[in-house]
Amino acid sequence: MQKKLKINNIIKNIKNKEIYNIEPYRKLAEEISGVSYKIKSDLYLKKTSENLRDKAKAGIPLEELIVEAYALAREASNRVIGMKPYDVQIIAAIALHQGRIIEMQTGEGKTLSAVMPAYLNALTGKGVHILTFNDYLAERDAKWMGPVYDFLGLSCGYIKENMSIEERKEAYLMDITYVTAKEAGFDYLRDFLATEVDELTHRPFNYAIVDEADSILIDEARIPLVIAGSVPEDGDNYNYLAKLVKGLRVNIDYETDQYNNNISLTEKGQMKVEKLTGCGNLYAPENLQLLTKLNCVLYAEKLLKKEVDYIVRKGKIEIIDELTGRVADKRHWPDNLHGAVEAKEGLISKSKGMIMGSIALQYFLRLYPRLAGMTGTAVAAINEFAEMYRLEVAVIPTNRPCIRKDHPDLVFTHEEAKERALISEILRVNSTGQPILIAACSVEESEKLSEALHDKGIKCNVLNAKNDFHEAKIIAEAGSYGAVTVSTNLAGRGVDIKLGGEKESDKEKVAAKGGLYVIGTGRHESSRIDNQLRGRAGRQGDPGESRFFISLEDDFIKKYEIDELISDKYYPQNQNSLIADIGVLRKLDGGQRIAEGYNSDIRRQLWKYSYIIEEQRRIIWEKRYDILMDRVPLTLLSNKCPELYLNNVDFVGRDVLNKVEKQITLFHINKSWAEYLDYVSYIREGIHLVVIGGEDPLHKFHVATIEAFKEMMDGIEAEIIQTFTRVNITSEGIDLQQEGLKGPSSTWTYLVSDNPDKFSRLPFLIKSTKHYVKGTLFSLRSIYEVLLKRIKKLVKMP
Known part of the structure; x- marks a missing residue:
């Protein structure tokens, strides 16, 4: 009865039952919670699991097995890894089995919630894929949860980037396979090149759970996965064009759009290029290849910024993901743009190859007959989940009330004023021992900020696109007493920040200081990113704080001309002072919705x-x-x-x-x-x-x-x-x-940063909303x- 009342209270605490509706799962969750295997032996549990598998393979619907299977998996988790799913995790697990995108706040146990539906769906012998955000999480989660599946008589494996074909085939034959979405997609592309049946790595798809679903299903959905084959070099050389465009002048020879995302030649610029290249009419059909390369070289030279859009490491161009701030692993622009950037940086082109096969993540994921997902921020993308995948969202309440304090944004007119206030706040908070996680918007900003803090005598860990291999370790310790961590956007996603450090040795001490303090150095193009940053603090009912520092000179503000939405009457006389009017924050919210x-x-x-x-x-x-x-x-x-x-x-x-x-x-x-x-x-x-x-x-x-x-x-x-x-x-x-x-x-695999703003030349189609x-x-x-x-x-x- 006490358990029933607890679940009922969870339901009643939901404010909007039409949008945040978990009522359909309530009765089933109560039934699962009412089944106890506590006094049963390990042998009894294993025999029960074997019987369930026989029933599933015999064709008995999984809906008829869910209560017994979930109760069994719950008890096995408790015995094997010492983690017994909460009632809210059972509700999440039910929603996942029913093909929902579940929203669970950071630290609420999505990894454990996925075990129950993975186990249930794997009973049929058709395989289950849990698609993770990166290789680290695939290996970690498989080794972490694998003993539970093993106890229940199921096999579990994982796939990492450098595994052989034989190792991959073995992992895909497991009942549950942890693998990144992109690696699963690359293996699908490799199968297209197979000439013998035994060269295939995948078996027919069945059911997949997508971790960090908003990132994979929405943010990266448009990115094509590519498998390329070696071809003889055709002698393409961008060096001449790179030298040519260096001499072109903004607003005379070329102009950009209002967002500074697109670039095109003016009539004068066209005439200059035609004269220098001797090509005749630049826009003639026979010059299409030249024009395409010229546009890419112009874009690379004038709009792509080193340390913001890409870095140069070990003689290669490495693209920085605009959302995570990290190097986008195995990511290329298309050959023309990638070659243009290589020419800009004086590198020998290594990007040329014949594309043998390609599929966007969005279409690859839709190959699964049954799909579900989990993330900390799903509601903001609810319409796109419905439109692109016909998937519904279920918001799962927290096990304990969230007590994090989300302070109002601090808005300044000038960048210098924001930086001074930001440094001052970090110094103040650090003096108390409260740990701070600072989320910068670019590699350049993260390094500039870390240098400023160093000059003030504050030691900090820096996590950006240049040292992402230390990501998990650095993020895991970000909750330590007195820690200051400077990170780019979503670095360390999928790794919980525990108060007192990874082993929580100083948890009480840190909690007494207010918990983790998350500071954002600017708004992002999606409110989901901001909310994900806030969600770093306040996990499992822990104390925490968050605040964003904003300047009207921030790149995001200028890019979308949000500053023009704010009347001069709100500007303070002293530029070091805050813009105090609450209406300004509403304007910023409106501008973010425009973006x-x-x-x-x-x-x-x-x-x-x-x-x-x-x-x-x-x-x-x-x-x-x-x-x-x-x-x-x-x-x-x-x-x-x-x-x-x-x-x-x-x-x-x-x-x-x-x-x-x-x-x-x-x-x-x-x-x-x-x-x-x-x-x-x-x-x-x-x-x-x-x-x-x-x-x-x-x-x-x-x-x-x-x-x-x-x-x-x-x-x-x-x-x-x-x-x-x-x-x-x-x-x-x-x-x-x-x-x-x-x-x-x-052959080799990579992702193409398929963004119309940056290389496809399609923004003309969406440039004006009236069309x-x-x-x-x-x-x-x-x-x-x-x-x-x-x-x-x-x-x-x-």
Whole structure:
């Protein structure tokens, strides 16, 4: 009864039951909590788990097993790792099984909550993936929770970046696999290059739980995962163009948009470039490649900033993630922009390669028949979760009330005034021993701030894109007595900051000082990021504080011209004084919502451009997979070259000939798809030029890609036939290497920072809101379905 009352109180404390509705889970949570295995032996629990697995494999619905399975997993967690899920964690686990995105505050135990639905769904033997934010978390969580699964008779593994194919295959065959979303996606791309069934790493997808769901499903969803193959260098050289654009003058030869995100030549600049290059009309069709490279070099030189957008480390360009402030692991810009940045920094280009396959994280994650997620900030992205994935959000209350003090932002007119106030506050708080976590907005700012603190005699740990390999250790100790940690944005995400340090040795002492004090040095483009920073403090009912220091000269404020929303009457006479009026904070909130809307529109815009390509990818990949798995008979050669085909059947036999046709077909599908992706990238980078002629770029893009896809499919048939007529077929088949039918000698994977502001030249489409057609993605689906039918009619696979 006491347990029932506790859960009822949790429900009653929810303010808005329509949005924060966990009522459907209440009765089930009570039923689970009412089942006790406390007096049962370990052997009894293991036998019960075995029986549950037999039932699940026999086809009994998991909904009929959930009560017993969750109660069992709860008891096993308590016995094996000494952690018994709270009632709110059971509610979270129910929501995860039902395919929800759950919002749980930092430190409330998302990792443990995921064990119950992972265990339940793994009982079928079809596998469960828990998709983490980075390799460290994949390994940590698998080793941490693995003993629970092992106790219950299930296997658990994890995947890290440098593992071999055999190690990956073994890990994916486990009942529960912890792996980053990108590594799972890269393995999916590698499978596309497989020519034999035993080369496949993945088995069919079943159920996935996405950790840090807002980051992976929303912020990084548009980023394409890429697998590239080595190709001979074509002699591209950006050095000449890099030297050329250095001499161009702002507002004379080129101009930028109001957000300083896009750049374009003026008429004078165009004439200057045409004269210097001798290319004639720069905008003529034959100069499209030159124009694309020039735009990328211009953007790299004038708008991309070292130490803000990227760093140079070990002779390579490493991109800084704009949201986390860390080096974006294995991230590239497309070849043209990446090569331009390398030329700017005087580096030898290492980015060139033929793209063999690509898929955006958004589309990869939608391959899972059942998907759920967990994060500390989901409500702010509730509409995009619904639009992009048709996933609902469930907000889980805290186990203990949050007592963190979120102080009002301090706003200054000038950067210098903000910095003085910020340093003064850090000195004041540090003198008391209260630990401080300072979240800077860039690498440059974090280093500048750490130097200023050093000059004042304060020792601090610095965590930014240059030393992210120390991330977990530094963040784990950020709650130690007297600690001062300077970090960029979300560094250390997924790692709890415990009061008193990782071992909580001084917890009471730190709690008495007010707990962890989180300081933000500026607002971010998403309120979710700000809330994630605040959530670093006040975990599990601990005390804590948060405050943001803002200047009207901050990059974010200037980028979106938010300062223009604030009347001069609010400005203090002394620039060192605060802007005290509460209305200013409302203006800042409004400006942040403008930025969120802008970025949301960007994601929708990219969705429109990528949708058709994704449908084309599905068509060709499904056909290729059917051929690889011998699910469809290959009849092209027997129909198109009957005489030659029959002669070879008599010579080598039908089985050998079928193998040869399969090898030739798979090779040309891969080769043609790679060439198609290369062609599409050029179309996309130059499609904005049709605006000059008054045409709709999106429509033209779709028409061009549909036509190119048809040509590619027809070309595959022709190339298969041509290859068949020339290859030397023996009783052993064909020598793939000798016949030039081997794939690339080496491949590598990376992510493309697919941001229209930075390289795709698509911002012209969303630059003015008066041209933006309002409506949800669902209202656009009918248009795309018509286009998809056109594609399918054009497709003729062998």
